[in-house]
Each structure stands twice: as structure tokens, then as C-alpha cells.
Amino acid sequence: MVLDNEEIKLSEKLQKMYQEFLIYVEQENVEFDRNESKKLELKLEEKIQWLNRYLIHLEKGGKRIQAGPDYWVQHENHKLIVEYGEDEQGNIKKDILFLWCETCSDIVSSHTKKSYENQDFEKINNHFGHEINPVRKGQNSKTICLTCNNCQKNKVFLCSDISDWFDEI
Numbered sequence: 001m002v003l004d005n006e007e008i009k010l011s012e013k014l015q016k017m018y019q020e021f022l023i024y025v026e027q028e029n030v031e032f033d034r035n036e037s038k039k040l041e042l043k044l045e046e047k048i049q050w051l052n053r054y055l056i057h058l059e060k061g062g063k064r065i066q067a068g069p070d071y072w073v074q075h076e077n078h079k080l081i082v083e084y085g086e087d088e089q090g091n092i093k094k095d096i097l098f099l100w101c102e103t104c105s106d107i108v109s110s111h112t113k114k115s116y117e118n119q120d121f122e123k124i125n126n127h128f129g130h131e132i133n134p135v136r137k138g139q140n141s142k143t144i145c146l147t148c149n150n151c152q153k154n155k156v157f158l159c160s161d162i163s164d165w166f167d168e169i
């Protein structure tokens with residue numbers, strides 16, 4: 001059995017980061033609206049628990065989470081928006097797009113304009129400033145679609161398959 005040690009280390013680090021953030025949110029309660037603070041705590045606890053399950057999956061030799069759909073499905077029915085990337089100086093970089101989750105204040109996925117044919121990039125760019133929801137194609141479907149709340153045309157603009165192990169962990 002070959003373990004994905006790189007991914008295990010990265011996930012442990014991520015989990016630690018969320019744990020530290022959770023402690024911060026709990027302690028600095030005063031800075032947030034109380035309900036908002038509680039909501040964020042629950043979201044962070046969810047992420048930490050999910051990472052627990054993911055680490056067990058990896059330690060059994062399971063496959064790595066795939067960029068895109070596996071992340072979208074973690075934000076199923078959440079409110080997402082598209083944002084531009086920034087360089088170290090804080091300059092806007094329009095060739096990098098982020099999907100940002102407003103529901104859990106977290107980056108969902110990033111998309112680079114690598115080539116002219118990068119259709120994901122263009123499809124997401126078309127909905128800049130719009131409200132996007134990741135929605136499954138049907139109940140228990142293994143396909144997740146990005147849908148736009150602001151557009152009538154091209155409402156469902158990007159669909160992709162979730163890893164087959166994803167719902168089992």
C-alpha cells in the first residue's frame with residue numbers, strides 16, 4: 001500500500017490551521033456578531049471533522065481529493081462568488097479566478113487562464129459578480145453543477161463528476 005504522505009501532511013496542516021482559527025473565533029467572540037460567530041464555529045467544526053474522515057481515508061491508501069468538483073460539493077447549496085486573484089503587492093490579476101464561498105468565508109477553488117482553450121476559466125469568468133450555487137444534478141447524483149442565480153441563459157454552466165469515494169467517507 002502506497003500512502004500519499006504529501007497529502008496527509010498537507011491535510012494535517014490544514015486541520016491544525018482550522019483548529020487554530022476556531023479557537024480564535026471562540027475567544028474573540030466580541031468582534032463578531034454573535035450569531036455569525038456561532039455559524040462560523042459550526043462551519044469550522046464541520047471542516048475539522050471532515051478532515052478527520054479524509055485523513056482516515058488517506059491512511060487506508062485512499063485517493064487524493066480532486067481539484068474542482070470535490071471542493072464544489074463541500075459547498076453544496078452555499079453562496080459562492082467569483083473573485084480575481086492578487087499578486088504579492090495586492091495588484092489584481094485577471095488571469096486567476098477564485099471561487100469564494102460567502103457562506104463559510106473560504107476559498108473553494110482557483111482557476112488559471114492557462115491557455116485559450118481553458119473553458120472552465122471562461123465559463124466561470126462569464127459569471128463574475130454573480131451569485132453561484134453548487135448543486136447536484138439530482139438527489140445522490142455523483143455530478144455537481146455550478147449554477148448561477150443571476151442568469152436565465154446558461155444558468156447551469158459547469159458540471160463535473162465527484163470522486164466515487166467522496167460520499168462514502
Ligand SMILES: [Zn+2]
Nearest residue numbers: 075078101104
Ligand atoms: Zn461554503
Ligand SMILES: [Zn+2]
Nearest residue numbers: 127130148151
Ligand atoms: Zn451568471
